[in-house]
Amino acid sequence: MASKGKVKNKIASPPESADLQGSLPASNQNITIRFDSPLPDEKPPEKVNIRDVAREAGVSVATVSMVLNENPRISRGTQVRVQKMIERLGYRPNRLAQGLSSKYTQVLAVMLPPLRHALADAYFGEIISGIADRAGKLGHKMMIEQAKPQFIKEGRHIELYERRFVDGILCLGFNEKHTFLADFAGAQYPMILVDNRFGPQPLDYVHCDYRLGANQAMNCLLQLGHRAVGIIYAAPESPTARDVVDVYKSRLGEIGATVDDSWMADGRFTDEGGAAAARDLISRHPDITALLCGNDKMALGAIRALSQQGYQVPRDISIVGFDDLQHLAFANPSLTTVHLPLYELGVTACERLIEKIRGKVERVAEILPTHLVLRESTTMVRQPN
Amino acid sequence: MASKGKVKNKIASPPESADLQGSLPASNQNITIRFDSPLPDEKPPEKVNIRDVAREAGVSVATVSMVLNENPRISRGTQVRVQKMIERLGYRPNRLAQGLSSKYTQVLAVMLPPLRHALADAYFGEIISGIADRAGKLGHKMMIEQAKPQFIKEGRHIELYERRFVDGILCLGFNEKHTFLADFAGAQYPMILVDNRFGPQPLDYVHCDYRLGANQAMNCLLQLGHRAVGIIYAAPESPTARDVVDVYKSRLGEIGATVDDSWMADGRFTDEGGAAAARDLISRHPDITALLCGNDKMALGAIRALSQQGYQVPRDISIVGFDDLQHLAFANPSLTTVHLPLYELGVTACERLIEKIRGKVERVAEILPTHLVLRESTTMVRQPN
DNA sequence: ATGAATAAGTAAACCGATTAACTTTTTTCT
DNA sequence: AGAAAAAAGTTAATCGGTTTACTTATTCAT
Known part of the structure; x- marks a missing residue:
């Protein structure tokens, strides 16, 4: 039994590795040169x-x-x-030869939307880290593609399979507006939609439980006494984003709070968008006491905009975000936010994709739980004095 | 595409259609669908x-x-x-077949250090964007690898070539401590070191002109009258990082300012590192009036730490960063910083690598110019009153 | 005219694996 | 003991291209 320590897949938590000692590959130690080779064996390439x-x-x-x-x-x-x-x-x-005669290339692609900084985004980065780690562990390589309009128009996303570049694709950051996703419908080519669903066709997906997350966030705000709660959402074309808005509305509806479009603003997932949305909301509802934000970046933008206008967070307004990006834990004030298991999401999506590639036929539709991380940007509502 | 009428196979689809779909590759002749479909868009797989x-x-x-x-x-x-x-x-x-019989795979790898958030980092992201765009334009695909210690130890970086996964590699974020880089020395395998040099061996590289950048930053600070200038550096194992320190020292030396280690602190390229370094420096030299930071993240951390201690930027202390990351242009105060042409760096590195792959033999050693972006975090030194 | 050079293709040998079908030996079962 | 089944390999076809050497038809220069 060559016990190679074949570690079975657990959802691993992010490794800490920071230290990289590149030790030279000491060439195979068992060289055992029998005859007297005067020269230390030179490397014939x-x-x-x-x-x-x-x-x-x-x-x-x-x-x-x-x-x-x-x-x-x-x-x-x-x-x-x-x-x-x-x-x-x-x-x-030789992997090319292997791929040519076998059915598999052992390569996956991660497809990102054509946003200018998709590759520098902490949200994507976290998911991709999970994908990369699991893919590596399962013997797969990972390519990155950006789905530029031209790229899609030329059918290059399908070409990826047809030319045998990859065995499967993971799609991050797309929504129902991206109709090319329908091209993957036939189950012809393994694809998994990550952190979203797709209405028009029953595509395989894995996403975070945004409904749960929204409930956790609303629980928090409601328990702190907030009733005048606004929301900064984004991408209404995205089912998971709509989940958040749905929950927001119904939770406020339940307690009889007014909830109409004037309490909602689109922050386009960006920093500045969040800031603009916050300014909007505050001007429409000066009595607003809390803000639910669709992601951390918008939450941060909102905090900045608000403090520039003289509001203090959380004293005047409580803010809850979504994502729980690492580097925001140190912001000031630090952000109360719904933790999305993005790394695990990547790991899971990668595993499911590889199962699909290997022939599994069941539909993939997995939803990972979130939890609230309570930090400094929320507090009890101020009693109107 | 237009008519979404025909819902694709549900689990329980009529036997007839299942029959049609599932079997007989025999008559690959056009199965002229007689229905109302004008175009017999047969999709022979x-x-x-x-x-x-x-x-x-x-x-x-x-x-x-x-x-x-x-x-x-x-x-x-x-x-x-x-x-x-x-x-x-x-x-x-079929790319596998092409690769097998030709000399090229048309795939490049980007190798990143095993930092936890390397894939979510704006600095890397910007460079990789440049690489991805140019690689795509030149008909190449891009893989991402993280150089975990285990990965290197097993010689998997060389395996990438030997197993014909890639034609060449771009190494980002490494320094002289990463001795495995020496493995690429023989010009045996095309590799380009991005945004750094490597002392121990003459490796091909493309990097930003950190000396120029440091001079631009120091020009700015000196012209504003600053004499008590500290520096938050990082990774002294990195030649380009040392360039900055060198220039800093010599420029201050030129004007006869004192410059010793007490004015320098390691911020480890991180947000919190920068904050800690700033606290350190300010406690050692309460009279410090300006801070040069090795990157924007540390600069941001420094600003935060300083303002938490009651200092105002730039009124009390001017700060200059390095990188010019997009999303920091909106910080408050916005950051004066040395713009590094990271996207272009990626583009250039990618081009050079592909030239190398195609057989070019000249050593690659290119240095791209920087420029200063003047924003709000710097101002004239306060006259001691 | 005429031999040489050029243009435009073709045949067949690779590239380096996987895998289906077959063979030979060893076990198993009754 | 003898037939059937299992175990352990081997042979050869195959995957889908590229490329070298060779052929044939033209064009060119003298």
């Missing part, structure tokens, strides 16, 4: 292929291949012998 | 390969291949005829 291994090990090419793929048809003895030779020769199977 | 194209176009496989590769040996007439057939059949060359 001869690329060794599967045939070389087969010849040296005295078996057929097929056997080597089967050893490589851990085919149980090979006996333990041969397995070990061939493995030894593989290491001795430093053989690395 | 038959994968068409180069042989099919050759047969249909009445030429040899070699000719098709040459058309694909725009080989001038093919006459204009044939070229057009074959191209037409390629489009008619919707042929897409």
